[in-house]
Amino acid sequence: MRFGIIRFPGSNCDQDCYHVLANVFGQPTHYVWHKDTSLGDADCIVIPGGFSYGDYLRTGAIARFSPAMKAVADHAKAGGLVIGICNGFQILCEAHLLPGALIRNRSLKFICEHVQLRVETTDSPFTNACKKGQILRIPIAHGEGCYFAEPAIIKQLQREDRILVRYVHNPNGSVDNIAGICNEGRNVFGLMPHPERASEKILGSEDGRLIFESILKSAVNV
Amino acid sequence: MKAKIIVMPKKTVLDPQGKTVKHALESMHFKGIKDVRIGKFMEIELEDGDRAALEKQIDEACHQLLSNPVIEDYTFEISR
Numbered sequence: 001m002r003f004g005i006i007r008f009p010g011s012n013c014d015q016d017c018y019h020v021l022a023n024v025f026g027q028p029t030h031y032v033w034h035k036d037t038s039l040g041d042a043d044c045i046v047i048p049g050g051f052s053y054g055d056y057l058r059t060g061a062i063a064r065f066s067p068a069m070k071a072v073a074d075h076a077k078a079g080g081l082v083i084g085i086c087n088g089f090q091i092l093c094e095a096h097l098l099p100g101a102l103i104r105n106r107s108l109k110f111i112c113e114h115v116q117l118r119v120e121t122t123d124s125p126f127t128n129a130c131k132k133g134q135i136l137r138i139p140i141a142h143g144e145g146c147y148f149a150e151p152a153i154i155k156q157l158q159r160e161d162r163i164l165v166r167y168v169h170n171p172n173g174s175v176d177n178i179a180g181i182c183n184e185g186r187n188v189f190g191l192m193p194h195p196e197r198a199s200e201k202i203l204g205s206e207d208g209r210l211i212f213e214s215i216l217k218s219a220v221n222v
Numbered sequence: 223m224k225a226k227i228i229v230m231p232k233k234t235v236l237d238p239q240g241k242t243v244k245h246a247l248e249s250m251h252f253k254g255i256k257d258v259r260i261g262k263f264m265e266i267e268l269e270d271g272d273r274a275a276l277e278k279q280i281d282e283a284c285h286q287l288l289s290n291p292v293i294e295d296y297t298f299e300i301s302r
Contacts, residue, residue, distance in 0.1 A: 061287065101290055101293045103231075103236065104239065108239060148236070148293055150234065
């Protein structure tokens with residue numbers, strides 16, 4: 001599977017994602033600069049973590065208008081896979097590719113720690129290598145990770161089985177303990193935790209591998 | 223001309239910053255504080271033009287970029 005990693009000014013997890021996809025999983029991977037209008041031959045787009053455009057105005061608010069994001073929207077509309085991690089999740093919400101928004105953590109603190117995630121459904125290209133109810137140990141690192149959406153949207157996410165991962169112990173005040181959701185077509189996934197920081201034993205956890213293995217597995221199934 | 227824009231978190235959205243400031247004011251013995259909410263104030267300098275057209279433009283800017291309608295409300299006024 002061919003991966004494209006979007007780089008904005010201020011992205012800082014782009015190289016971690018590249019390392020995991022190219023070196024750990026051995027997949028053809030390339031960067032896409034935010035000014036590029038083409039995503040190359042990518043099957044799956046990764047929007048990495050960081051502080052795109054310095055988080056000015058709101059997290060992800062400016063990045064959303066970059067040419068590459070227009071291409072990402074077209075890619076998503078055509079059914080292509082998109083995974084947004086941390087700042088990538090925030091950007092996907094601002095771009096309306098996912099519902100809701102991510103606001104300041106309830107504690108007002110930047111939180112950087114390993115958390116436990118529960119896989120709520122395996123019915124997605126991002127969790128199909130997991131077991132339902134499986135607990136993953138993956139780090140978070142964010143100041144604005146509190147997921148918010150109106151109650152009607154939350155009900156819809158629940159009804160449509162679109163909450164892919166929840167926090168076991170809610171670290172940031174997210175509504176319904178939400179850590180990651182997908183879109184209606186189940187091909188766009190946003191999550192606050194960093195699976196790319198938990199994909200090698202030397203880093204203390206390999207649980208993040210399951211997210212990337214799911215993506216690779218979904219390609220085989222197609 | 224100048225547009226003055228106020229962006230506030232929606233009533234239904236948690237505002238931990240406002241809550242923290244409220245507690246601080248109370249601990250300083252300011253009395254009768256019922257609630258504090260914290261938002262943003264923006265000023266945009268505009269070339270003179272038709273007021274209705276400018277209002278339409280600023281409204282669009284607020285809706286598309288300057289606020290996020292999922293979590294924020296905005297108001298603005300245009301003055302000389």
